């Protein structure tokens with residue numbers, strides 16, 4: 342016996358990937374429905390070897406549906422997620438709306454699967470920001486061994502993190518550099534993204550940081566340990582899919598780079614590719630379509646007592662969103678919504 346599953350935002354980057362991953366991982370479904378806005382009514386989306394016709398979220402009745410995987414923006418989520426949850430359907434949400442709500446668990450299954458039990462307070466489970474998800478998968482096993490005091494992270498985030506409009510803008514702007522008359526001014530991003538990098542994602546906060554940077558701080562604390570200090574600089578780069586991060590970690594206890602490499606090799610969801618030679622590391626184009634978070638360039642930071650540096654790359658549409666959401670659904674099914 343399987344579940345009745347709704348994919349909300351099925352025409353978007355994350356929604357399409359959720360359908361792919363549900364099919365790839367053979368998530369037990371009795372019935373699946375693809376939902377999006379009214380303008381997408383009838384749009385065909387793939388689910389394994391079959392095609393689904395998208396239905397209108399606004400008129401959809403969630404009664405009798407078990408799980409809804411949401412990948413629409415926060416504004417629309419605010420309207421539709423409570424509606425689904427109230428109808429008895431468990432919402433797994435990719436937006437930032439519920440991530441910091443103490444009554445909603447924020448889950449990365451490799452890190453804090455046990456916290457899922459708290460879902461029943463609101464019938465909602467939150468998925469973290471894409472940059473946080475891949476980072477905490479790498480940090481948790483190291484924290485368990487040597488206690489992390491402080492993390493300094495710089496991100497190199499692909500345009501797909503800004504949705505399908507972000508991908509279109511990079512494509513059109515790149516073409517416009519070569520085809521006279523097809524120049525494309527920035528609209529989704531604040532400056533030219535083609536052949537450029539932009540040190541600004543989401544809105545500015547009073548202290549000069551951005552909301553994206555604040556999310557990495559707040560979410561790491563909620564998922565792993567409130568005592569961990571994080572300082573982040575989030576940067577958009579002209580890569581279609583795959584987020585990269587340069588992470589510097591300061592520990593309470595000494596952790597040798599070889600031991601760290603061994604710990605990460607054994608860690609769930611992690612793949613270590615770390616050869617100190619030309620090409621002996623992973624770049625974003627190589628992680629696309631993969632489930633793993635890749636770790637390379639593991640090395641001691643000799644400028645502090647207990648420091649390590651590493652390079653972390655993952656498919657932001659997968660571990661950063663769709664895969665993590667499906668993994669949450671799997672844990673939910675195994676622990677809380679048993680069937681058959």
Ligand SMILES: NC(=O)c1ccc[n+]([C@@H]2O[C@H](COP(=O)([O-])OP(=O)(O)OC[C@H]3O[C@@H](n4cnc5c(N)ncnc54)[C@H](OP(=O)(O)O)[C@@H]3O)[C@@H](O)[C@H]2O)c1
Nearest residue numbers: 350352353354355377378381412413417436502504505662
């Ligand atoms: N991309 C990432 O790496 C990533 C990572 C983590 C979290 N997220 C979050 O996931 C969510 C979706 O991101 P995305 O990258 O997939 O965006 P996207 O490619 O722009 O897709 C947005 C989806 O939401 C639907 N939608 C928007 N407003 C709607 C409304 N009022 N009613 C019904 N459907 C509506 C769209 O349907 P139509 O096509 O009909 O407009 C589309 O299916 C966002 O909250 C984002 O912050 C994204």
